[in-house]
C-alpha cells in the first residue's frame with residue numbers, strides 16, 4: 001500500500017476505523033498504521049479518534065489531471081505541452097530540468113509532495129502532500145535572457161490575477177515576487193506564494209525559463225512553525241475553506257499561460273501598472289541587505305526593468321537588482 005492511497009481514502013475528512021481501511025485496501029492494520037505514520041512524517045496531521053478511527057481535520061481533494069483538464073478551456077488545453085500530476089517528486093522544477101530539450105513549451109508538472117522543494121536563495125520549500133500546490137511550467141523565449149527582465153515580477157502579478165479569479169482578495173506583492181496576505185486587525189499577514197524562475201540557454205538567443213510556483217492553500221500549525229517566516233494560506237483569506245485544489249490548479253495554469261503570452265508580447269511594460277497597484281513596499285520604511293551592504297531606505301516602486309527603487313535619506317533614488325528586503329517596524 002502507498003501513502004497516496006491512504007490519503008485518498010481519508011480525503012472526505014470523515015473518521016474511518018483502521019480495520020475498515022485495512023479491509024478496503026486489502027492490507028493488514030499494521031500496514032495502515034505504517035502509512036499513517038509515513039503521512040504524518042510528511043506533515044499531514046492525521047488524527048486518531050479512538051474507535052472511530054483515523055481522520056483528517058478537514059476534507060481535501062487529491063490532485064487529478066483529468067479534473068484539472070476538465071476545468072480548462074479547450075483552446076488552453078491545446079496550448080499545453082504536457083499536464084502531469086505526480087504523487088511525489090524531488091522538485092517539480094528539477095523534473096522539468098531533467099526533460100531538457102525534449103520538453104515542449106508550456107509543459108506543466110504538478111506534484112502532491114516534493115522531497116527537495118527549492119525556494120529562492122537556496123532555501124528549502126516545505127511541500128507536504130494534500131494541502132498546497134507545487135507546480136512548474138517550462139516556457140521558451142526566442143530573444144534570450146536579455147529580453148526577460150521583469151519576468152519574475154510579472155509572475156507575481158500573474159499569481160495575484162489567479163487569486164482574483166478564484167475570488168480571493170487581500171493579497172499583495174513584496175519585491176521581487178513574493179505574494180503576501182495583507183495583515184488586517186483580525187489576522188497577521190504572511191507569505192501565500194513563492195515563485196522561483198530558473199533560466200537556461202543564451203543571453204541573446206533561444207532560452208528557456210522553468211517557473212516554479214508554490215501556493216499555500218492550507219497550512220498546519222507545524223508548517224507555520226517550520227516556515228522560518230510569517231506564512232498564510234488561502235483557507236484563511238477565504239474565511240475557512242480553501243478553493244478546490246484542482247480548480248485552483250486550473251485557474252493558476254490559465255493565468256500562467258495567458259500571462260506568459262502577454263509577457264512574450266509586451267514584456268514587463270504590460271505588468272508594471274498592475275505591479276504598482278499591488279506593491280506592498282511602496283512608501284514603506286525598508287531595511288535592505290545584499291551586495292550593497294545593509295542600509296535603510298523608503299520604497300519608491302519598481303522601474304521598467306523590475307529593479308526595486310528606493311529613496312535614501314538624502315533624497316536620492318537607488319535602483320536595487322538583488323537584496324533581501326524587510327519592512328522596518330516602528
Ligand code: BTN
Pocket residue numbers: 090091092093094114116117118119120121123125133134135136178193194195196211212213214215
Ligand atoms: C520562494 O522561495 O519564494 C520560491 C519558492 C518556489 C517553490 C516552488 S514549489 C514548485 C517548484 N518546485 C520547487 O522545488 N520549487 C518551486
